[in-house]
Amino acid sequence: MAARDEILAALRRNAPAGPPHPALDGVAAAFPDLLAQFAQAVAAVGGTCLRVPDLAAADAALRALPIHAGARRVVSLVAGVGGATVDAAAVQDPHALADLDLSVLRADLAVAENGACWIEGPSLPHHALAVIPEHVAVVVDAAAVVPDLHAAYAALDLPGRPRWGLFLSGPSKTADIEQSLVIGAHGARSATVLLIG
Amino acid sequence: MSAPSDAAVAAGAGAPPPVHHPGGRQAGPYPGHPAAAARFTADVARAHWHDESLWFVRVKRDRAAAQLPAWERLRELAEQIKAHALANLAGYLEEFERNATARGATVHWARDAADHNRIVHELLSARGVTRVVKSKSMLTEECGLNPYLEARGVEVVDTDLGERIVQFRGEPPSHIVLPAIHIKKEEIGALFHEKLGTAAGASDPKYLTEAARGHLREKFLAAQAGITGVNFAVADTGAVVVCTNEGNADMGTALPPLHIACMGLEKLVPRAEDLGVFLRLLARSATGQPVTTYSTHFLGPKPGGELHLVLVDNGRSALLARDPFRRALSCIRCGACMNTCPVFRRSGGYSYGTTVPGPIGSVLGPAQGPGAHATLPFASTLCGSCADVCPVRIDLHHQLLAWRRELVAGGHAPAGKTLALRVTAWIFASPWRFAAAGRLARAALRLLPRGLVARLSGAWGRQRELPAPPAESFRDLYRRTHGRP
Amino acid sequence: MAARQAHNRGVMPTVALFVPCYVDQLYPQVAVATLRLLERHGCRVVFPPEQTCCGQPMANAGQAADAAPLARAFLDTFAGYDHVVAPSGSCVAMVRHQYPGLAPDHPALQQVRASTYELCEYLHDVLGVRRVEGRFAAKVGLHRSCHGQRELRLASGSERQVPPFDKVKTLLSTLEGITLVEPSRTDECCGFGGTFAATEEAVSCLMGKDRLDDHARAGAEVITGVDMSCLMHLDGLARRERRPVRILHVAEVLLGEAA
Structure with missing residues (x-):
């Protein structure tokens, strides 16, 4: 506690005058076609966006993809989509998900400007599901697409949210070797967004 | 527990003797920027290659910024939010601590690097942890955490690809966002051949990245704890946000039960809504992406797990007292000032002799000790490009000029x-x-x-x-x- | 002493010519071109002989105590004129941005700061010149010197997301016969940087050669700019390597080809 009090005292002693917290105005993005913009943004970050009318169509679209054809171990958190072969609820230790081929996740919200999907969860294995499988598919309702991150945070009400949440924008990637973009650094090698409706 | 002296930590106790790699950090005492830069530019072709690599990132940044009509307004807001947060930092830290604690995290306070390293090591040793994976954190570089833990029998694996590359070479990152920007793919190929058994002569980035993926996947699965840095901590929520493209912070924290997140005090923003401003600016400024692939919000420990947040001062509260240099505390570590700096691009990150190099490092370095870093504020033409790309509008070149006055007044100029x-x-x-x-x-x-x-x-x-x-x-x-x- | 102000409204202003110290000694033709250009645009121009140096070399080296007497002398010399005009972006930036810190109590500080202009800025903003009479038949590359660019905002710049403008290019583009060519990096520093040119010689010279290469690839036969200091550095590098490029101050180019 000594360190804490010393640090806080020093910060109070040394605090400069500062401006008030500014109103975050004049920054909102606007797009003529929100969903087209979202699909374009997903593609720009290396993902694939498929627009489907309903969950059944999402399931069919996913099954038609090569990432599903080769997938033996599949977790799905969206009933009726992807044909789960592994029951995530039964997994206690996320290490058991190490050889997962595909996870199908649900996003509560998506951002048109940058193609990011908000995925969250209260429990242990779910966080690994976003990053550990070879491929990831995200199901999101068209109505849940907002223009930008300001709208996203306004809708999220983060203080009321559970243990973790992430904006996932495309597949895992790196350019650490001579700035050459390589998809599939540590996380999913592909990210498919199934946009419903 | 007996802690070794800071000098032993700084010398990298237990580390193998440095091997000189092409374009890498030179052995021996830091000679000052002009001499170190002259050595780097002596290989003109390599200096040009380095310059072009970083200019490519600068151009991507320009394109990404141009896509947002509100770009300059976002920069203004980011500057104001940070100025507001710094002026009220003690109160916001207390609010953050309250909220994070209520969510089940444990908050630790570290006065300096020694405190930080001791706290992290105690958390690990109390749980018998000997295998740690770490995602990018310039703070842990600043504190010398890796050599400290390694000297105590803890394996620390840097999991960011670029950081793993420089770790294999026994070097620090040469750039805060692009740690291995100074290394050619052929050199990485030879390094991976030696360390990971990749094919001799192979230098294809895709092939090398795949080899690193396999190697680091083993490390992730074997780790008993994950250490991460923090991009933003949010007072009204108690959240910490970590941004990566590779997913290494997520891999490193989703698997083991213990997550230690280390942050400088200045990472705090007041409200969750502020994140919208900073996340729109950060990746665009850093790499020209609209947002990082993974922007992960840690809102508490996982069930059955632990989340420890280590808040580090290490000179920050003292810097807060110093006008105009306190504005450097607004930095969000995007690296844009390095990518645009015509000197950095041609002299390389190691020519600065600091954890954080480039224009921002030349402001922060002398604050840590003016004598040793006296050449840095002069390692600039004061061209001002850094200030114009800075997403939080730090007047970097004016700060360098202010440092020149301080150094001359203090007798630190030639x-x-x-x-x-x-x-x-x-x-x-x-x-x-x-x-x-x-x-x-x-x-x-x-x-x-x-x-x-x-x-x-x-x-x-x-x-x-x-x-x-x-x-x-x-x-x-x-x-x-x-x-x- | 000559009148420092025009007496009547409607009469063109009296301009005090501020000639940077090294231009005075090494590039008198640039000062002459500036003088003639201002007179051609109707100004009454005087050269206050008491002037020496604005103090920038000392100030940018951190030697505020050595720069301050020069700042005060400058303010004494140039107080009261309608306008003060210099063929230099960085010297004007010095007066505008650094003098408040060096001579905060000088009675003429605000008046001189507000009336001191870089040459192209003066032509463009104060005289409202949008067309320069003259002929300059060559491929010309514009070196956008940093202090003019980012301290005086002579152009919008490559970093900021603001509506594009470029005052110097606007003026140059109206010359008869001129072809303006753009380097790939439109406003990168040349590496002069005052004492940086000597203390960081290696990086300074590499930066300068890179600018020369970039302009050469764009096809520039002439490189021009608002600051003779940057141009002296580029010219020194070009002449050492016998590069086939002419380096001229923008005042010389705007004056048009000598008969």
């Missing part, structure tokens, strides 16, 4: 240069002396042999001609043609 400029100022103080000295110098330039003039002009004349001196100055010409007014 005496010869200071004296020469003082004599020049004395000459300039009188129009008569100025005119006479000018006449003398022009005559000397005209009359002396060219080779001698080149030698006398020292650093100017090695690669540059002096101007051809005119017979008459403008003031003489004006007096002749216009008369004395």
Whole structure:
């Protein structure tokens, strides 16, 4: 506690005058076609966006993809989509998900400007599901697409949210070797967004 | 537990002797920026390659910024939010601590690097942890955490690909966002051949990245704890946000039960809604992406797990007192000032001799100790490009100028240069002396042999001609043609 | 002493010519071109002979105590004129941005700061010149010197997301016969940087050569700019390597080809 009090005292002693917290105005993005913009943004970050009318169509679209054809171990958190072969609820230790081929996740919200999907969860294995499988598919309702991150945070009400949440924008990637973009650094090698409706 | 002295930590106790790699950090004491930069530029082709690599990132940044009509407004807001947060930092840290604690995290306070390293090590040793994976954290670099833990029998694996590469080479990152930007793919190929058994001569980035993925996947699965840095901590929520493209912070924290997140005090923003401003700016400024692939919000420990947040001062509260340098605490570590800096691009990150190099590092470095970093504020042409790309509008080049004044006043500038400029100022103080000295110098330039003039002009004349001196100055010409007014 | 102000409204202003110290001694033709250009645009121009140096070399080296007497002398010399005009972006930036810190109590500080202009800025903003009479038949590359660019905002710049403008290019583009060519990096620093040119010689010279290469690839036969200091560095490098490029101050180019 000594360190804490010393640090806080020093910060109070040394605090400069500062401006008030500014109103975050004049920054909102606007797009003529929100969903087209979202699909374009997903593609720009290396993902694939498929627009489907309903969950059944999402399931069919996913099954038609090569990432599903080769997938033996599949977790799905969206009933009726992807044909789960592994029951995530039964997994206690996320290490058991190490050889997962595909996870199908649900996003509560998506951002048109940058193609990011908000995925969250209260429990242990779910966080690994976003990053550990070879491929990831995200199901999101068209109505849940907002223009930008300001709208996203306004809708999220983060203080009321559970243990973790992430904006996932495309597949895992790196350019650490001579700035050459390589998809599939540590996380999913592909990210498919199934946009419903 | 007996902690070794800071000197032992700084020397990288237990680390193997440094091997010199091409373009890498030089062995021996730091010679100051001009000498280190001269060594880097001596290989002109390599300096140009480094320059082009970073300019490519700068161009991507320009394109990404141009896509947002509100770009300049976002920068203004980011500047104001940070100024507001810094002015009220103690209160916001208390609010953050309350909220994070209520969510089940444990908050630790570290006065300095030694506190930080001790806290992290105690958390690990109390749980018998000997295998740790770490995602990018310039703070842990600043504190020298890796050598500290390694000296105590803890394996620390840096999981960011670029950081793993420099870790294999026994080097620190040369750039805060692009740690291995100074290394060629052929050199990485040879390194991975030695360390990971990749095919001899292979240098395809896709192949090498795949090899690193396999290697680091094993490390992730075997780790007993994950250490991450923090991009933003949110007071009203108690959240910490970590941004990566590779997913290494997520892999490193989703698997083991223990997550330790280390952050400088200045990472705090007041409200969750502020994240919208900063996340729109950060990746665009850093790499030209609209957002990082993974922007992960840690809102508490996982069930059955632990989340520890280590808040580190290490000179930050003292810097807060110093106008104008306190503005450097607004930095969000995007690296844009490095990518745009024409000096950094041609001299490399190691030429700065600091954890954080480039323009922002040249402001932060002298604050840590002016003597050792006295050349950094002068390692700039004051071109100002850094200030114009900075997403939080830090007036970097003006800060460098302010540092020059402090260093001169403190006797840290080279005496010869200071004296020469003082004599020049004395000459300039009188129009008569100025005119006479000018006449003398022009005559000397005209009359002396060219080779001698080149030698006398020292650093100017090695690669540059002096101007051809005119017979008459403008003031003489004006007096002749216009008369004395 | 000559009148420092035009007496009547409607009469063109009296301009005090501020000639940077090294231009005075090494590049008198640039000062002459500036003088003639201002007179051609109707100004009454005087050269206050008491002037020496604005103090920038000392100030940028951190030697505020050595720069301050020069700042005060400058303010004494140039107080009261309608306008003060210099063929230099960095010297004007010095007066505008650094003098408040060096001579905060000088009675003429605000008046001189507000009336001191870089040449192209003056032509463009104060005289409202949008067309320069003259002919300059060459491929010309514009070196956008940093202090003019980012301290005086002579152009919008490559970093900021603001509506594009470029005052110097606007003026140059109206010359008869001129072809303006753009380097790939439109406003990168040349590496001069005052004492940086000597203390960081290696990086300074590499930066300068890179600018020369970039302009050469763009096809520039002439490189021009608002600051003779940057141009002196580029010219020194170009002449040492016998590069086939002419380096001219923007005042010389705007004056048009000598008969």
